Amino acid sequence: MVSITINGNQYSVPADYSILKAAEENGINIPTLCYEEGLTITGSCRMCVVEVKGVRKLLASCATPVTEGMEVQTESERVISARRDILRLLIANHDLRCLTCERNGDCRLQDYCYRYKVEDTPYKGDKKHYPIDTDNHFFIRDYSKCIKCGKCVSICAEVNGAHVYDFMERGFDTKVTSAFDDTLQETTCTACGMCVNVCPVGALVEKSVLWEGRPWEVKKVTTTCSYCGVGCQLKLKVKDDRIIGVTADKSGSNLGHLCAKGQFGWEYVHSQDRLTDPLIKRNGVFEKASWEEALTYVAHRLQGILQERGGQAFAGLSSAKCTNEENYLFQKFMRTVLHTNNVDHCARL
Amino acid sequence: MKEILVCGGTGCISGDSRLVHDALEQELSRQGLEAEFKLKYTGCHGFCEQGPVILVTPKDNFYCKVAPQDVPNLIHQLKEGKVYDELLYVEPTTNERILTRHDVPFYKKQQRLVLKNCGIIDPENIDDYLSSCGYKSLQKVLKLQPEQVIQEIKTSGLRGRGGGGFPTGTKWDFARKSVADNKYIICNADEGDPGAFMDRSLSEGDPHAVLEGMLIAGYAIGAQEGYIYIRAEYPLAVKRLSIAIEQAKARGYLGKNLLGSKFDFSIKIKQGAGAFVCGEETALMESIQGNRGMPRPRPPYPAVKGLWDRPSNINNVETLANVPVIMEMGSERYAQIGTEKSKGTKIFALTGKVNNTGLAEVPMGITLREVVFDIGGGVSDGKKFKAVQIGGPSGGCLTEEHLDLPIDYDSLLEAGAMMGSGGLVVMDESTCMVELARFFLSFSRHESCGKCTPCREGNTRLLEILQRIVEGNGEMEDLDRLQSLGENIIQSSLCGLGQTAPNPILSTLKYFRQEYELHVKNKVCPAGVCKALLSYKVMEDKCKACGLCKKSCPTEAITGEKKQAHKIDVSKCAQCGVCMEKCPFDAIIRG
Numbered sequence: 001m002v003s004i005t006i007n008g009n010q011y012s013v014p015a016d017y018s019i020l021k022a023a024e025e026n027g028i029n030i031p032t033l034c035y036e037e038g039l040t041i042t043g044s045c046r047m048c049v050v051e052v053k054g055v056r057k058l059l060a061s062c063a064t065p066v067t068e069g070m071e072v073q074t075e076s077e078r079v080i081s082a083r084r085d086i087l088r089l090l091i092a093n094h095d096l097r098c099l100t101c102e103r104n105g106d107c108r109l110q111d112y113c114y115r116y117k118v119e120d121t122p123y124k125g126d127k128k129h130y131p132i133d134t135d136n137h138f139f140i141r142d143y144s145k146c147i148k149c150g151k152c153v154s155i156c157a158e159v160n161g162a163h164v165y166d167f168m169e170r171g172f173d174t175k176v177t178s179a180f181d182d183t184l185q186e187t188t189c190t191a192c193g194m195c196v197n198v199c200p201v202g203a204l205v206e207k208s209v210l211w212e213g214r215p216w217e218v219k220k221v222t223t224t225c226s227y228c229g230v231g232c233q234l235k236l237k238v239k240d241d242r243i244i245g246v247t248a249d250k251s252g253s254n255l256g257h258l259c260a261k262g263q264f265g266w267e268y269v270h271s272q273d274r275l276t277d278p279l280i281k282r283n284g285v286f287e288k289a290s291w292e293e294a295l296t297y298v299a300h301r302l303q304g305i306l307q308e309r310g311g312q313a314f315a316g317l318s319s320a321k322c323t324n325e326e327n328y329l330f331q332k333f334m335r336t337v338l339h340t341n342n343v344d345h346c347a348r349l
Numbered sequence: 350m351k352e353i354l355v356c357g358g359t360g361c362i363s364g365d366s367r368l369v370h371d372a373l374e375q376e377l378s379r380q381g382l383e384a385e386f387k388l389k390y391t392g393c394h395g396f397c398e399q400g401p402v403i404l405v406t407p408k409d410n411f412y413c414k415v416a417p418q419d420v421p422n423l424i425h426q427l428k429e430g431k432v433y434d435e436l437l438y439v440e441p442t443t444n445e446r447i448l449t450r451h452d453v454p455f456y457k458k459q460q461r462l463v464l465k466n467c468g469i470i471d472p473e474n475i476d477d478y479l480s481s482c483g484y485k486s487l488q489k490v491l492k493l494q495p496e497q498v499i500q501e502i503k504t505s506g507l508r509g510r511g512g513g514g515f516p517t518g519t520k521w522d523f524a525r526k527s528v529a530d531n532k533y534i535i536c537n538a539d540e541g542d543p544g545a546f547m548d549r550s551l552s553e554g555d556p557h558a559v560l561e562g563m564l565i566a567g568y569a570i571g572a573q574e575g576y577i578y579i580r581a582e583y584p585l586a587v588k589r590l591s592i593a594i595e596q597a598k599a600r601g602y603l604g605k606n607l608l609g610s611k612f613d614f615s616i617k618i619k620q621g622a623g624a625f626v627c628g629e630e631t632a633l634m635e636s637i638q639g640n641r642g643m644p645r646p647r648p649p650y651p652a653v654k655g656l657w658d659r660p661s662n663i664n665n666v667e668t669l670a671n672v673p674v675i676m677e678m679g680s681e682r683y684a685q686i687g688t689e690k691s692k693g694t695k696i697f698a699l700t701g702k703v704n705n706t707g708l709a710e711v712p713m714g715i716t717l718r719e720v721v722f723d724i725g726g727g728v729s730d731g732k733k734f735k736a737v738q739i740g741g742p743s744g745g746c747l748t749e750e751h752l753d754l755p756i757d758y759d760s761l762l763e764a765g766a767m768m769g770s771g772g773l774v775v776m777d778e779s780t781c782m783v784e785l786a787r788f789f790l791s792f793s794r795h796e797s798c799g800k801c802t803p804c805r806e807g808n809t810r811l812l813e814i815l816q817r818i819v820e821g822n823g824e825m826e827d828l829d830r831l832q833s834l835g836e837n838i839i840q841s842s843l844c845g846l847g848q849t850a851p852n853p854i855l856s857t858l859k860y861f862r863q864e865y866e867l868h869v870k871n872k873v874c875p876a877g878v879c880k881a882l883l884s885y886k887v888m889e890d891k892c893k894a895c896g897l898c899k900k901s902c903p904t905e906a907i908t909g910e911k912k913q914a915h916k917i918d919v920s921k922c923a924q925c926g927v928c929m930e931k932c933p934f935d936a937i938i939r940g
């Protein structure tokens with residue numbers, strides 16, 4: 001543990017903490033755009049700079065470890081002046097059509113401009129305009145809104161391992177994009193959508209939410225993904241009792257990471273073709289039945305076939321959507337009740 | 350045997366020194382004089398202004414601007430044991446011919462310690478290096494404990510010559526104390542500052558000294574591998590370093606169990622694509638690893654986690670070339686050179702509006718005046734001194750009032766400039782300081798890697814403001830914006846590029862604010878450089894209607910008949926200034 005002073009108050013924090021973490025755990029908020037827990041610290045946005053006594057330049061609090069006796073100011077005049085300029089610079093090169101932006105009201109750039117009273121920018125000049133890339137099935141890429149925080153680059157490389165994104169060109173011409181600026185179909189993209197979830201602004205947006213509702217009208221419902229036994233936690237974006245999208249939930253064992261199915265494969269929930277009741281085929285036609293009726297029918301037939309033909313007449317296929325416990329029970333049932341080892345599992349989805 | 354040392358540095362080569370060398374070779378062989386004269390093709394002699402240059406031993410007669418056709422006459426004189434007067438250096442003020450190199454004012458105040466072999470030995474021949482005490486320091490070092498070597502470097506007071514001025518011994522100590530299966534020594538030969546060429550000249554002229562420095566550093570920190578990161582735009586340096594590595598391997602100065610010790614060391618060359626930011630140490634290591642050259646935050650410092658995540662020590666070419674010198678002369682003697690906190694010498698690349706452009710090695714603490722006026726021979730074309738830009742695009746400008754400032758790390762920093770890698774550009778009254786700041790900023794803007802917000806976005810905005818000002822569209826608020834945005838970029842950028850890019854603006858604003866104000870308020874460029882602010886006018890009373898201006902104007906903006914005062918049509922004038930140069934009666938003025 002080391003003891004440090006932040007804004008005049010003393011705190012004792014673990015020695016391996018960054019200034020940012022030390023502040024956060026003690027209820028002091030420092031603004032960040034490129035910081036994301038679990039990803040490599042790039043220190044690129046510079047929003048989190050703070051003043052440390054005895055150091056001539058401001059330091060990025062995300063990338064600076066605490067040291068014994070350190071004296072930190074998180075909102076000094078120098079710090080605020082630097083942050084305000086960073087925000088003015090960002091909005092000077094940002095497509096400011098906030099009125100219709102899907103992230104309006106849920107945007108760090110907006111929040112910090114409000115917090116630091118940045119109403120406009122004095123830096124008028126060159127501005128990057130890129131056509132919106134709508135080519136992939138699941139989300140749009142609107143790089144006129146990208147603030148080059150690099151979080152999509154990191155999450156894709158470090159968590160997914162697909163390495164789809166990187167920086168192209170340099171300096172003011174820097175663009176975050178896929179290799180050769182290609183559409184995502186031409187890359188190793190697995191459509192996990194984690195890039196969309198980490199983007200702090202409206203540069204990466206799911207197609208399903210477009211024009212479906214403002215962020216404050218959308219309810220976020222934490223649930224468990226129904227696709228596989230991992231049981232990833234996620235948040236459903238729900239508007240008027242309909243799902244319009246999914247976003248990360250960091251509380252579960254998946255730490256907010258998702259795959260294409262959990263992120264984008266929820267359309268079936270509202271499908272007209274979904275089975276909602278058990279059906280029994282009678283005279284060649286499926287008819288609605290009660291659960292009691294359906295289960296009794298299945299039990300009866302299983303017993304009949306077992307007596308007539310023996311266990312070898314059965315084969316059981318279970319699902320990767322089930323939990324381990326359910327799959328265990330299923331094979332146990334097949335072996336001990338139906339007397340067969342013909343049991344397999346669909347984890348080849 | 351007399352030696353004829355022909356400069357084979359890049360500057361002289363571009364002046365055809367290779368042809369001079371070949372002509373000498375032929376002439377010596379034609380006359381059967383090979384036994385009498387040894388011909389060598391050396392590294393840079395430093396006095397590039399006068400190239401191609403030749404030095405003839407043992408008297409060190411120094412010949413300038415030698416052309417292949419001069420060779421027969423030169424040989425003729427040398428054969429007779431005479432000096433060939435025609436090609437000797439002429440001191441411009443006295444018109445006197447100067448016989449020997451050390452009497453040439455350009456060399457007089459220099460202390461060529463690190464450059465001692467440059468221009469003397471054949472850089473492609475290891476025997477030449479060995480015969481000038483080469484690899485003796487390594488032999489000495491291998492008998493010491495690594496800690497003792499580090500102590501020597503600490504005692505010498507050597508500080509990094511790559512710009513930062515960090516104490517080299519302390520840095521080695523950090524790397525020594527890191528525990529790992531492998532460590533690296535990296536030699537930074539990226540040299541991206543426009544106008545700087547000391548690292549190139551050292552690598553071209555004395556490549557083994559660089560290798561020896563790396564070997565000693567490797568032994569001190571416990572590394573077995575070294576990388577030289579050098580820009581691909583330095584093909585001659587790459588070639589000579591490669592030859593040196595091969596020769597050192599063949600002679601057992603690189604490889605396993607060096608000179609019978611337990612020390613193994615190998616060196617690889619990695620060629621960079623020439624991005625300025627790849628000279629920054631963390632970006633450089635990314636680049637060696639095959640990644641995009643972008644800096645990363647420190648800590649972790651390279652001494653803890655560097656190349657391939659191993660402890661690494663990175664030093665500049667000149668820093669490393671100092672190491673064998675220190676070990677040879679002893680750290681205490683070395684520490685007597687220079688000032689209290691800046692020891693040894695520093696090589697400067699002297700360019701701009703100065704008579705003697707070239708490479709000069711001077712003891713730390715020498716004054717700016719001595720460098721510009723004694724070594725540099727003063728401002729060219731008899732113009733008035735205005736300022737120097739020291740430290741390249743990261744540095745600042747210093748004015749007349751700083752001429753007696755001692756050149757050392759701390760005084761320069763205090764005055765708002767920096768040592769940088771050693772670029773020194775002299776400016777005269779015809780230099781526009783706003784345009785100068787604009788020039789350096791356009792470099793930094795172009796070279797920003799784009800990773801962090803202040804540098805990526807901010808430098809573009811600074812440049813846009815400067816562009817407005819030189820075009821006559823500036824407003825007074827722009828000056829405040831330059832100041833405050835510049836300070837914020839310095840304060841909040843991630844790496845040294847952004848942290849120093851606004852320096853040329855801030856220092857010119859500080860010392861030449863009036864010049865900025867004239868551009869903004871009066872729409873005037875006092876130096877007569879910013880085209881958009883210039884207008885040319887014929888003074889009727891002085892015009893003799895000779896018509897020369899009319900003939901020379903490329904845009905046909907001038908009208909006038911015989912015996913009639915001429916006129917310039919402002920709407921057609923392209924502000925090229927040719928008419929003013931051509932007018933024999935000084936009848937055209939610029940305002």
Ligand SMILES: Cc1cc2nc3c(=O)[nH]c(=O)nc-3n(C[C@H](O)[C@H](O)[C@H](O)COP(=O)(O)O)c2cc1C
Nearest residue numbers: 509510511537540541628629630664665668845846
């Ligand atoms: C933008 C930038 C460019 C740099 N370029 C060079 C360079 O070309 N050569 C160099 O030796 N150091 C350069 N440096 C400094 C290096 O990061 C590093 O400090 C230096 O190589 C350390 O060596 P030294 O201690 O021997 O000076 C640069 C730094 C920055 C921020």
Ligand code: SF4
Nearest residue numbers: 146147149150152199
């Ligand atoms: S697309 Fe979003 S996440 Fe990616 S760099 Fe741009 S702003 Fe950051």
Ligand code: SF4
Nearest residue numbers: 798800801804844847
């Ligand atoms: S200061 Fe400039 S060069 Fe350095 S990391 Fe930031 S953008 Fe890149």
